[in-house]
Structure formats: C-alpha cells, structure tokens
Amino acid sequence: MRAPVATSVAIVTGVLVLAGYFIPFGPLQAMRDTLLHWAVILAGFALFVGVLNLLNVHWTKIKKRDQNAVYSMVVLISFAITLVVGLISSPAGPWSLWLFNYIQIPIEGSLFALLAVILVYAGIRLLRRRLNIMTFVFLATTVLVLFTMAPILFFEGVPGLTETRTVIIQGVQWFSLGGARGILLGVSLGVLATGIRILIASDRPYSG
Amino acid sequence: MSDARCPMCSKNNPAELEECRYCGARLKPLFVSPHEPGGDTVTPGERPIPQDTSELESSLPDWLRDLRGQDNEFPHDPEDEHRPEWKDELTGSISSDLVEGDGEQETAPDWLAQLQSHAFDSGDDSESTDDQGIEYSSEYPHLSDQEQQFEPVESERQPEEGVPDWLSMLSSSQFSPEDKEDLEEGQGAHERLSGQKATPFADDTVKSEGVPDWLSELGSLEEIPAEKQPPDERENAFSSTEEDLPSWLSKLDTVPPEKPTSDAVPAMILSDEDDLISEQDPALESDFEANELGAIPDWLSQVSGEETDSTSPHPEEGEPEGDLTRAELPTWLEAMRPVESAAPTSTFHDPQDQSAEKSGPLAGLRNILPAEPEFVNLKKPPVYSIKLQVSENQMAHMALLEKMLETEAEAKPIPERPLVSSQFLLRILIAVVLISTILAIKIMDINLVPLPPNPSLGISEAKGLIDRLPPNAAVLVAVDYEPGFSGEMNASAAAVIEYLIAKDPHLTLVSTHLTGPVQGEHLLMQVNQDRLAPYINYVHLGYLPGGAAGLRGFAHNPKQIMPFSLNQFMYIEDAYGSIWEKEPLHKINTVADFDMLLVLTENPHTARAWIEQVEPVLSNGGSSFLMVVSAQAAPLVMPYFENSPRQVDAVISGLEGGAAFGKEIGQYGRPASYWDAFGVGLAIAILFMGLGGMISIILALVVKSRRTENEGTL
Numbered sequence: 047m048r049a050p051v052a053t054s055v056a057i058v059t060g061v062l063v064l065a066g067y068f069i070p071f072g073p074l075q076a077m078r079d080t081l082l083h084w085a086v087i088l089a090g091f092a093l094f095v096g097v098l099n100l101l102n103v104h105w106t107k108i109k110k111r112d113q114n115a116v117y118s119m120v121v122l123i124s125f126a127i128t129l130v131v132g133l134i135s136s137p138a139g140p141w142s143l144w145l146f147n148y149i150q151i152p153i154e155g156s157l158f159a160l161l162a163v164i165l166v167y168a169g170i171r172l173l174r175r176r177l178n179i180m181t182f183v184f185l186a187t188t189v190l191v192l193f194t195m196a197p198i199l200f201f202e203g204v205p206g207l208t209e210t211r212t213v214i215i216q217g218v219q220w221f222s223l224g225g226a227r228g229i230l231l232g233v234s235l236g237v238l239a240t241g242i243r244i245l246i247a248s249d250r251p252y253s254g
Numbered sequence: 255m256s257d258a259r260c261p262m263c264s265k266n267n268p269a270e271l272e273e274c275r276y277c278g279a280r281l282k283p284l285f286v287s288p289h290e291p292g293g294d295t296v297t298p299g300e301r302p303i304p305q306d307t308s309e310l311e312s313s314l315p316d317w318l319r320d321l322r323g324q325d326n327e328f329p330h331d332p333e334d335e336h337r338p339e340w341k342d343e344l345t346g347s348i349s350s351d352l353v354e355g356d357g358e359q360e361t362a363p364d365w366l367a368q369l370q371s372h373a374f375d376s377g378d379d380s381e382s383t384d385d386q387g388i389e390y391s392s393e394y395p396h397l398s399d400q401e402q403q404f405e406p407v408e409s410e411r412q413p414e415e416g417v418p419d420w421l422s423m424l425s426s427s428q429f430s431p432e433d434k435e436d437l438e439e440g441q442g443a444h445e446r447l448s449g450q451k452a453t454p455f456a457d458d459t460v461k462s463e464g465v466p467d468w469l470s471e472l473g474s475l476e477e478i479p480a481e482k483q484p485p486d487e488r489e490n491a492f493s494s495t496e497e498d499l500p501s502w503l504s505k506l507d508t509v510p511p512e513k514p515t516s517d518a519v520p521a522m523i524l525s526d527e528d529d530l531i532s533e534q535d536p537a538l539e540s541d542f543e544a545n546e547l548g549a550i551p552d553w554l555s556q557v558s559g560e561e562t563d564s565t566s567p568h569p570e571e572g573e574p575e576g577d578l579t580r581a582e583l584p585t586w587l588e589a590m591r592p593v594e595s596a597a598p599t600s601t602f603h604d605p606q607d608q609s610a611e612k613s614g615p616l617a618g619l620r621n622i623l624p625a626e627p628e629f630v631n632l633k634k635p636p637v638y639s640i641k642l643q644v645s646e647n648q649m650a651h652m653a654l655l656e657k658m659l660e661t662e663a664e665a666k667p668i669p670e671r672p673l674v675s676s677q678f679l680l681r682i683l684i685a686v687v688l689i690s691t692i693l694a695i696k697i698m699d700i701n702l703v704p705l706p707p708n709p710s711l712g713i714s715e716a717k718g719l720i721d722r723l724p725p726n727a728a729v730l731v732a733v734d735y736e737p738g739f740s741g742e743m744n745a746s747a748a749a750v751i752e753y754l755i756a757k758d759p760h761l762t763l764v765s766t767h768l769t770g771p772v773q774g775e776h777l778l779m780q781v782n783q784d785r786l787a788p789y790i791n792y793v794h795l796g797y798l799p800g801g802a803a804g805l806r807g808f809a810h811n812p813k814q815i816m817p818f819s820l821n822q823f824m825y826i827e828d829a830y831g832s833i834w835e836k837e838p839l840h841k842i843n844t845v846a847d848f849d850m851l852l853v854l855t856e857n858p859h860t861a862r863a864w865i866e867q868v869e870p871v872l873s874n875g876g877s878s879f880l881m882v883v884s885a886q887a888a889p890l891v892m893p894y895f896e897n898s899p900r901q902v903d904a905v906i907s908g909l910e911g912g913a914a915f916g917k918e919i920g921q922y923g924r925p926a927s928y929w930d931a932f933g934v935g936l937a938i939a940i941l942f943m944g945l946g947g948m949i950s951i952i953l954a955l956v957v958k959s960r961r962t963e964n965e966g967t968l
Contacts, residue, residue, distance in 0.1 A: 079814070082800075082807030086815050089800035093768075138775040138794050138820045146737065146772040154738030163685045166939045170680070170946025177954040185947050189940055195885065195910060196936035197703035197929075222889040223896065230862070230893060 053247045060245045101125065194218050258282075261614050283611075283618025684942060691938055692931040703933035705917045705926065706910055712895055713914045716904035719850065719878040720754055727849035728838045729759040731792075732864060733774035734766050739856040739884055740773070741928075744780055746912030747854045747882045748924045751781050753915075754852070760838045761792035762848070764816065766805065766860060771796050771820055777854075784923065793833055794820040802863045809845040809871040846875025853881045858890035865894050869901050882906045 059081055065071075066078025104118035112118070128145065135141035172185050194215040243249035257266035262279035272282050610620045644652070695702065723729070731751075735743045754761075763774040771794055782788040795816040798804050808815040813834045833839055841847055851872055853864045861883055872879055879901070883891050885908030894901040906915050909932050912925035 079807065079811050082803055083814050085803040086800040086807050089804060093799055136820055137796065138771045142772055143775050146776060151737045151740050154736060155741055158738045163688060166684050166942050167681050169943035170950065173947050174950035174954055177951065189943055192936055192940045196940060197933035223892055226889045227893045230890065
C-alpha cells in the first residue's frame with residue numbers, strides 16, 4: 047500500500063469524527079472537536095502556505111523575465127501594499143476598507159456588469175448560432191425567469207396579466223425547486239460516496 | 255647455347271622451343287618483322303637470293319609468255335645510260351621474264367604488272383616524276399607519310415640487292431617496241447580506269463648512290479597539291495595514250511572512272527567528324543585528305559580483306575561445327591543474359607590499323623588488340639517516349655489534385671476583422687441602452703416600477719424572527735459573499751440589517767471568505783450612513799478557515815475555533831482578556847447559544863454548508879436561522895426553507911426579496927432605490943433577447959432554406 051501511515055491516519059480520523067456524530071460519548075465527541083480544531087488550524091496554515099507559493103511563483107516569473115512578468119510584479123506590489131495596510135490598520139480597518147471600497151468592489155462589480163451585457167448579447171445570438179429545440183427551450187426558460195423577476199411596465203392594468211405572471215412564477219419555482227432538490231440529492235450522494243471511499247482507503251487524495 | 259627468355263614469365267627456355275615450357279606463352283612471334291634479323295623479307299641493302307622459278311613459268315598467261323619473246327625488240331632508250339644500274343637490272347629482268355617465260359606469264363600477279371609498267375615508263379622525261387609522286391601518294395591513301403616514303407625506297411632497293419633470279423632474268427631481257435606500246439596502253443587504260451594517270455619513273459634524277467633524286471624529291475612532291483601541277487602535261491599524257499588505245503580498251507574507256515565521292519567515307523569516320531577536323535586542325539585535315547583520296551590497290555585491299563576476315567567471329571562462335579548441334583539455352587538462362595543495350599555486341603577492330611604487337615605473347619601479330627576499349631562501343635540505352643497518353647478526364651483530375659495541393663500548402667489567410675462590425679455595433683448598442691437607461695432612472699429617481707405587490711416567500715417569517723429577538727440578543731452574522739455581488743447583496747441585506755440593528759442586538763461577524771471581514775465592515779458602514787448614531791456594538795471574528803469542517807467545529811466550539819477578534823483595539827478591555835469572556839459572548843459555548851444566525855451569501859454551496867453543518871447544532875438550542883441570499887442561490891436554498899421541518903426559518907432572496915422586506919417593514923431605503931433601475935434594465939434585457947431571438951430564428955430559417963435550394967441546384 048502506498049503511504050500506509052497517511053492512509054491509516056486518514057481512516058482513523060474519519061472514523062472517529064463520524065463516530066462522534068453518531069455515538070453520544072463524551073471522550074469521543076471531545077476527540078471529534080479536537081480533530082476539527084486541528085483541521086481548522088491546518089486549513090489556515092495551508093492558506094498561508096498557498097500565499098507563500100503564490101509569491102514564489104510570481105517572483106520566479108519576474109526573475110525569469112517572463113512575458114507576463116509585469117502582471118506578476120503588479121501582484122507582488124499589491125500583495126505588499128495590502129499586507130502592510132492590513133498589519134497596520136487590521137484586516138477590517140479603515141485603510142483596508144478604503145482599498146476594498148475603491149478598488150476591489152468596483153473591479154468585481156464592473157466584471158459582473160459587463161457579464162450582464164454579454165449575456166444579453168449571447169441570448170440574442172443564441173438562436174442564430176444553433177437553432178434546435180433545446181436552444182429554443184433554454185432561451186424561453188431564461189426569458190420566463192427574467193419575466194418573473196422583472197416588473198410589468200406599463201401593462202399593470204391589463205386584466206389577467208398579473209394572475210398569469212403569478213402562475214408563471216409558481217411554475218418556474220416548481221421547476222427550479224425540483225431541479226435544485228435533484229442537484230442537492232446528487233451532491234449528497236456524491237459526498238457520501240466520497241466519504242466512504244476515503245474511509246476504506248479506496249480514494250487517497252492525501253497520498254499525492 | 256643461348257636461351258630464349260619468356261616474355262611472360264621471364265624464365266629461360268631452350269632456343270629451339272617455340273613455346274615456353276613453363277607458362278606456354280609463345281617464345282617466337284608468329285610474324286617476324288622485316289626489321290628483325292632472320293626474317294625472310296628482303297631488307298633494304300640486302301640482295302635477294304635468286305630462286306629457280308622455271309617450274310612456275312607454265313602458270314604464266316600467254317600474253318606474258320609472248321612478252322618474253324619480244325623483249326629483245328625494245329629500242330634502247332638513249333637515256334638508259336643515265337639510268338642506275340639497279341633499275342636496269344630490274345627492267346631487264348622484268349622484260350626477260352615477260353618475254354622468255356612461257357608458263358609464268360599466265361600467273362603473274364598484278365603488282366608485277368604494275369612494276370612492268372613502271373619499268374617501261376622509265377624512259378620518260380624527268381618532269382613525269384612529279385606526276386609519279388602524286389600518283390603514288392594518291393595510290394596509297396591509307397598509309398602514313400612515313401610509310402609512303404618508305405615503300406618506294408624499299409621497292410627501289412630490292413632489285414639491287416635481293417632481286418630473285420627470275421626477276422634478274424627479266425631485267426636482262428628486252429621488250430619489243432610493240433609489246434612496250436601494248437604494255438603502255440594497258441597500263442594507261444588501267445590507270446584511267448582507276449581515275450589516275452600514268453607517271454613514268456625519272457631515272458636520271460638519281461643524285462646519290464643510295465637514294466635516287468626522284469626518290470629524294472618524292473617527299474617534297476607529295477606535299478604539292480595536284481592542282482598546282484602543269485595541267486597541259488597531264489592532258490598531253492592522257493591524249494597520247496587515248497589515241498593509241500586498242501578498240502577493246504577504248505570501250506572500257508567509256509565507262510566512267512570510279513572516283514571517290516564525298517559520301518565514300520571510311521567506316522569509322524563520319525562526315526561530321528571531317529568538318530570537325532577541318533575546323534580544328536588544318537594539319538589533320540591535310541593528312542586525312544591524303545589518306546582518303548585515291549583507291550586502295552588490289553593487293554592491299556586483298557590483304558586488308560584477309561586481315562579483316564581474321565577479325566570476324568570464329569566459326570565456333572556463330573556456326574555449328576561439324577556434327578555438333580548448337581546448344582539451346584533454357585529460357586531462364588536466356589532471361590539472365592545481359593540486356594543488349596548494356597552488353598557490347600562486338601569488338602571494334604580498325605581494318606586500317608596495321609600496327610603489330612612488339613612484345614608479349616602477341617608479338618608480331620597485327621590488329622589483334624582493339625583500337626578502343628570496349629566500353630566505347632556500348633550502345634545507348636533504348637529511349638522510350640516520355641509522353642503519357644493522358645485523357646481529358648485524367649487531365650481534369652490532375653488539375654484538381656494540383657489545385658488541392660497548392661491550396662494545402664498555402665496558409666489560409668486569416669480574415670481581417672473589420673474594426674466596426676455588425677456584432678460589435680450590437681454589443682455596443684446593448685451596453686449603451688442598458689447603461690443609459692439605468693443611469694437615467696437612477697439619476698432622475700423616477701418611480702416607474704412599483705414594489706412587489708405581494709410579499710415574497712419567507713419575508714413575513716423573517717420579519718417575525720427579528721421581532722421575536724430578545725433585547726441585547728446575541729446574533730451571529732455570517733458575511734459570505736464576494737465583493738462583486740456587493741451591489742445586490744448589500745441592497746438585499748441592508749433592510750434586514752437596519753431592521754435588526756433597530757432591536758439593538760450584539761452582532762458577531764464571521765466569514766468563511768477571505769474578503770468576508772472587510773465585506774462585513776463595508777455592510778455596516780453603509781448601514782451606519784443612514785443612521786444618526788453609528789452602530790458599533792459588534793465583534794468581528796474574522797475569517798473562518800476549513801470550509802465545512804471549520805463550520806462544523808465553529809458550530810460546536812466557537813471559542814476554540816475563533817478565539818480572537820479583528821477589532822480588539824476597539825475594545826480596550828480585550829487587551830486584558832478574550833472577547834468570549836465579555837458580555838454577551840461569555841455565555842456562548844456553541845452556535846446554539848446565539849439567539850439568531852443570519853447568513854448573507856450569494857453562493858449556494860456556502861449556503862448549503864451553513865445549513866448542513868451549523869443548522870443541526872443551531873436547532874438544538876432553539877435559535878432562529880435567517881438567510882439572505884442572492885437570486886442565483888435562491889433556487890438551491892428554497893428547498894431547505896420549504897422542507898418540513900424547515901432547516902431554514904426564513905429566506906430573503908435577491909433584490910426583490912430585499913425590496914419586499916423593505917416594503918414589509920415600511921422602510922423604502924436602498925432596495926427601493928435600486929428597484930426601478932433593476933426592473934427597467936431587466937425589462938430591456940427581456941426585450942432584447944425576445945426580439946433578437948425572433949430575428950435570429952427568421953434569419954436562420956432563411957439561410958437554411960437558401961442552403962437547401964443551393965444543394966438542390968447542385
């Protein structure tokens with residue numbers, strides 16, 4: 047078996063945590079909480095290692111004078127500024143908030159605004175690019191969902207329109223809820239299968 | 255006793271042996287050069303041994319025997335006194351043999367007859383020596399100059415030293431004048447038949463003892479062209495002979511003489527090569543013309559013919575010998591024979607090449623080795639036509655294939671995209687319409703769109719949960735959305751937070767996103783903008799790592815998972831103790847100890863993690879669970895809300911939910927200000943997509959019908 051120690055640790059840990067949920071035994075639940083605490087610490091340290099790896103990658107690109115070394119330099123400079131601001135003003139301090147309000151939120155908000163324009167254009171061109179039943183169903187569903195969310199402009203006085211809209215909203219919610227439940231059930235089954243595979247050492251993502 | 259040394263193995267052999275007893279090579283050549291000692295040929299300066307040829311006289315023709323009797327009747331030429339002695343003997347011996355010999359006259363060879371004519375013409379004047387010289391050079395065209403000069407000397411010296419007895423007897427006899435005239439006529443006719451003129455010897459030109467003058471001048475005369483000779487003398491000589499010709503010979507005279515024509519080119523010399531020689535080297539041209547002119551004498555032609563016959567293939571090669579039948583090769587062996595084009599057919603032997611081998615086992619043999627190597631005679635390989643018989647159909651296919659190859663090799667040009675295309679204009683149009691409309695509505699603050707008429711699902715439940723909170727309640731707020739969704743999430747959650755703050759709870763902020771802490775500060779900052787007194791009764795725990803495991807651990811033991819806060823400097827007392835020891839968090843051991851859990855997220859997976867990992871712990875304590883999610887996460891959260899029992903007590907989804915909650919609590923704040931722009935923009939998007947979809951369907955159908963028509967026509 048490859049990496050037997052890591053596999054044994056993973057199996058024992060998974061069994062203990064799972065048993066702590068099903069067996070109301072004090073020491074077992076304490077051991078479960080301790081293991082979860084270690085997991086949080088390890089996850090935080092993994093984030094720190096990930097940040098160091100990110101810095102190393104971009105520093106290597108700068109040393110090799112890669113074609114996109116300029117962007118790496120931007121990343122390092124931004125990281126340095128954010129780190130200094132966070133250390134001085136704390137992560138939720140006013141300086142950090144200023145960076146967040148005037149740099150990060152506008153950039154990401156602009157991307158989503160641009161995405162709205164592109165999605166409208168893609169909806170117009172969709173039937174031109176591929177004309178079949180499924181494309182038509184997809185576009186019709188999109189328009190209906192948007193219609194349920196959008197207000198009725200200038201046609202509120204039309205009799206029956208509001209009732210029709212309510213029926214459509216309920217129909218859309220039925221379809222969406224049914225689909226969402228199916229997705230959630232599938233995800234749950236997948237998580238359960240993955241957990242079992244890890245417990246029986248059939249899947250060993252930790253062994254590399 | 256001298257030994258003979260073998261030319262091949264260099265071993266000594268007895269002199270009497272003809273072949274080497276060691277290697278079998280011939281010791282004595284088959285043909286002994288006249289220059290070598292011991293040869294039977296009479297050499298210059300050597301007197302021939304007279305032999306008795308009386309028994310051969312019976313074979314002479316009658317006319318030659320008659321000449322013997324008329325020998326004494328020849329008048330004595332006064333110039334004979336100046337004639338050299340050897341010539342007198344030669345003339346006398348010929349005359350006596352012709353007259354006295356009875357039987358020998360019938361078998362006299364041609365060269366002897368010609369010799370007689372020369373002897374009879376010896377009484378002519380010295381000017382005839384020029385003609386004789388020209389005639390001699392033209393009579394032996396195939397011999398080189400050296401040989402031409404050597405032969406007369408040899409023939410002149412033979413009568414002096416080595417004349418046979420029958421020839422000596424001939425020199426002592428005299429021709430009668432009639433016989434002499436007949437001989438002259440016959441000689442003249444013979445010469446005319448050969449296209450040449452008779453040239454008598456000039457006996458009085460001998461100036462030295464060994465070589466006569468005419469012979470010494472012969473070399474110089476040979477170089478004089480025939481055209482430079484006095485034509486009258488040659489014409490007189492012909493006229494005098496034509497008048498005296500007998501009738502039978504006159505008839506022969508009417509036969510046109512055989513003249514060498516330009517087409518009579520020797521076998522291995524092409525006419526083109528003649529031109530080439532004349533262009534390249536005048537000396538070669540003169541030698542070649544001297545060799546080509548004139549006819550080959552009979553005796554030389556016979557010799558050459560015999561020698562040429564020797565080069566013919568051996569009877570064993572071509573003809574069956576005796577009773578032996580010719581073997582027949584099997585077909586497979588025939589197939590293995592070399593191709594005719596690559597194999598030499600026959601060895602080239604120059605018939606005019608009379609050079610004899612001087613050493614080796616082939617010493618003395620003439621014309622044995624080929625003049626040129628055999629590979630020179632190799633034939634050219636057969637030439638086949640390279641023109642293919644191609645039909646028009648094949649030509650069309652070939653042209654099509656060439657065109658395909660050309661297009662395959664060429665790089666397909668990248669179509670240049672125009673700077674302004676219809677698609678680009680369409681994108682610009684959509685953006686301009688959307689942005690301008692939203693900005694106009696926002697700026698003008700036009701209330702075109704009424705708020706949702708009916709409260710959305712979960713709005714009233716959310717309001718009731720907040721209303722049921724005790725004073726100074728501990729509320730855990732999870733800010734887990736990305737900065738890009740700040741516009742929607744802040745507007746949706748703003749009314750809930752404002753309504754919650756109005757109850758004066760103690761908020762504890764936590765986030766599973768890296769930007770969550772700042773996002774929480776940003777949300778509270780926006781809420782405080784509308785408040786007269788900023789809300790500061792909150793604790794920021796910061797980032798919670800570990801994902802689902804971190805949530806599960808935090809739900810069970812928040813003090814252990816998140817022991818510190820980010821804003822300790824705001825609470826001076828935190829420097830002296832943990833925040834979990836202060837009011838109201840000192841009673842918090844698990845998440846269930848919080849009075850309410852409010853989760854703000856745009857990610858359905860994050861919402862699912864909070865529901866699945868924290869809600870079981872939270873439900874044990876009777877705490878309420880409220881979620882404000884974006885419109886995209888609502889479909890996945892609503893099943894937990896509609897479940898029975900509910901895993902989520904209330905859900906506010908998107909801007910619509912925020913506006914509905916604002917309408918429910920009677921505060922038309924930030925969500926209401928966004929609602930008009932959001933509604934108009936959404937309506938424009940629906941309009942674009944509906945109209946664009948219909949136009950696209952029409953265009954696609956038109957294009958499809960045209961394509962079908964084109965395929966039908968093809």
